[in-house]
Every structure is written in C-alpha cells, then in structure tokens.
C-alpha cells in the first residue's frame with residue numbers, strides 16, 4: 546500500500562533478439578577500477594585490424610557510496626556481536642530471573658536494528674549496481690557501440706588485488722554484470738567478458754606484453770594513497786591506470802572475436818583467448834560545419850518561425866537559448882533567450898570538459914561522479930540530435 550494506492554511489483558518478460566557476440570567494430574570496454582567503480586573507453590576496430598580510441602575516459606566514481614557501505618557493514622557487525630552476546634546471556638539465565646525480561650527486550654531491539662541495517666545494505670548495493678549498469682549501457686548506446694566488453698570476474702577474483710575498506714565486494718560487481726547484461730539485451734547490445742589477467746600491467750600504447758607499466762601516485766591526487774597512475778618507461782605514456790586497463794580490455798575484446806564461446810545454458814559470451822594489440826589514440830573528426838540550409842535561412846526567411854521544441858520531447862535537455870536564428874529583417878523572434886557570443890559552447894569533450902561541467906549523468910545518487918552521456922559526432926558516434934543553439938547573426 547502506498548497512500549491510497551496499491552503498488553504491484555509485477556515481473557514480466559519481453560522478447561528480445563539476442564545480439565551477435567562477434568562482428569563488432571565499435572565497442573565499450575569497462576574496467577573495474579581502483580580509482581572508480583567503473584572506467585570505460587570507446588574503441589573502434591579499423592579496416593586494417595587496428596584498435597583506435599578517442600582518448601576519452603568514461604568514469605563512474607562511487608567512492609562516497611562505497612564508504613557509506615563500508616560504514617554500514619561495520620555497524621552490521623557490531624549489532625550482530627551484541628545480538629549474539631544477549632543470546633548467550635539469556636541462555637544462562639532461568640526464566641524466573643528478573644533480568645530475563647530486560648535482556649529479551651534488548652535482544653528484540655538489537656535484532657530488529659540488525660535486520661534493518663541488512664536491508665539497507667542490500668538496497669544500496671542493488672541501487673548502485675543498477676545505476677552503474679544503466680550508465681554503462683547509456684554510454685554505449687550514445688555512440689552506437691554494438692558490444693560491451695567487461696573483465697571476467699572469475700579471473701579477476703583469482704588475482705586478489707584491490708583489497709581495502711572502501712572497495713566494493715565482488716557480489717556488487719556480479720550484480721552489475723547481471724544488470725549490464727539485462728539492460729544491454731534490451732538495447733540490442735552484446736556483452737562479452739574478456740580475461741582480466743594483467744590488463745593493468747602492460748602499456749596499451751606500445752606494450753603487447755613486453756613493457757611493464759610503472760604505477761605511481763596520480764599527479765593531481767598526490768594527497769591520496771595508492772598508485773593510481775600508470776607511466777610507461779618505453780613510450781612515455783602517462784595515464785590513469787584504470788583508463789589504460791580499459792583500453793587493453795577493449796583491444797582484447799575487439800581483436801579476439803574469433804575466440805568467443807557462448808554458454809548454452811546462460812547465453813553468456815566469453816572470450817577464451819587473449820589477443821593483445823596496441824591501442825592508438827586518434828582524433829575524433831571535427832563536428833560538422835554550419836549546413837547550407839541554416840546558412841540559407843539566415844539570408845531569407847521562408848515559412849513560419851520555428852517554435853521552441855516542446856519540453857516533453859526533449860525532457861531536461863531543452864536549451865535555454867534559442868535554437869533557431871532570429872530573422873534578419875523583422876518578423877517574430879523565436880522562443881528562448883538571445884544567444885550570447887561570450888558564452889562559449891562546449892562542442893568538445895574530454896577529461897577536462899567532463900570534469901569541469903557541473904552537470905553529470907543522472908545516477909540517482911548525490912555524490913556519485915559520473916561522466917555525462919554525450920552523443921558525439923565523428924568516427925566514434927553518430928552525433929547528437931539535440932538542437933544546437935544558433936550563433937548570433
């Protein structure tokens with residue numbers, strides 16, 4: 546019951562056509578980071594069999610949520626210990642003892658609190674996992690990638706790295722993978738796991754298994770503990786180690802498409818061989834210049850003045866500036882504020898832009914920092930359909 550309404554949690558099934566595990570050219574590779582929960586990169590397989598990337602790191606940083614989960618787990622242990630202590634004390638007392646009633650009340654209260662904390666942890670784990678999965682699938686669909694490569698959790702756990710209090714349990718990662726598979730199926734994307742072994746050991750630019758990366762303190766986060774930055778002594782690469790690992794994961798997935806095995810029972814796809822290849826960073830092609838139609842519209846006004854797009858179609862993306870140029874010779878001006886020349890429009894993206902922009906992907910959490918989902922034009926995506934503000938004529 547919710548107020549005067551009955552809410553029903555109704556599971557249902559829909560039919561989807563399973564995406565092919567092979568034959569992909571544009572992929573999203575995801576790394577279970579030391580710095581972030583997920584770090585992704587977009588990779589493209591060229592006609593010559595090379596893997597290239599646009600150099601943009603996609604981050605889903607859930608550090609505050611991990612810390613919260615850690616605190617809650619500590620609280621849960623504390624309550625469990627108290628509950629066990631009360632149970633032990635009660636077992637040694639006869640029922641007629643005057644202290645029994647008081648202990649029973651304490652036990653009931655502690656047990657109730659313990660159950661509530663357990664439920665809170667479960668709920669937070671689940672919400673975080675689905676939020677991260679939604680973000681990952683959104684990033685892939687924004688650039689029209691057709692496959693998501695994730696590290697194989699079985700090989701990841703065997704490695705036993707990434708311990709520590711603020712890290713997320715392997716269980717959360719398992720839930721994230723399940724959620725990604727579920728959401729990707731709906732979006733028509735394939736999810737393929739790749740071997741996780743030594744993805745962060747070798748250089749993604751010159752490595753192919755020979756040069757070992759040096760892990761150092763991040764140059765902009767020297768106050769933080771841990772070796773979060775990777776430098777290559779051979780080619781001089783200097784990058785976030787999770788981003789470097791994500792590049793290798795993307796390359797392993799795209800290059801080993803001939804070695805994909807599909808589990809008959811679960812339908813999950815696994816890359817069985819490690820095929821290493823270097824990843825080159827290439828420029829995304831420049832955004833398209835002003836089209837002829839917009840240029841013509843500036844000269845002569847034909848037809849009615851375009852209206853501002855309706856809010857329902859574009860939801861929160863409605864621009865606060867006008868999307869159509871004002872007619873040069875009289876006539877009704879379009880809706881929205883007059884475009885300002887000094888307000889530089891961000892057409893590029895990258896670590897700097899993504900971090901400076903105050904708006905983040907809507908994760909449902911206040912403190913999670915996630916790279917916003919932007920459809921980018923060029924070789925790594927179809928470009929945005931979002932109306933661009935016109936320049937001042």
Ligand SMILES: [Zn+2]
Nearest residue numbers: 748751777780
């Ligand atoms: Zn290198």
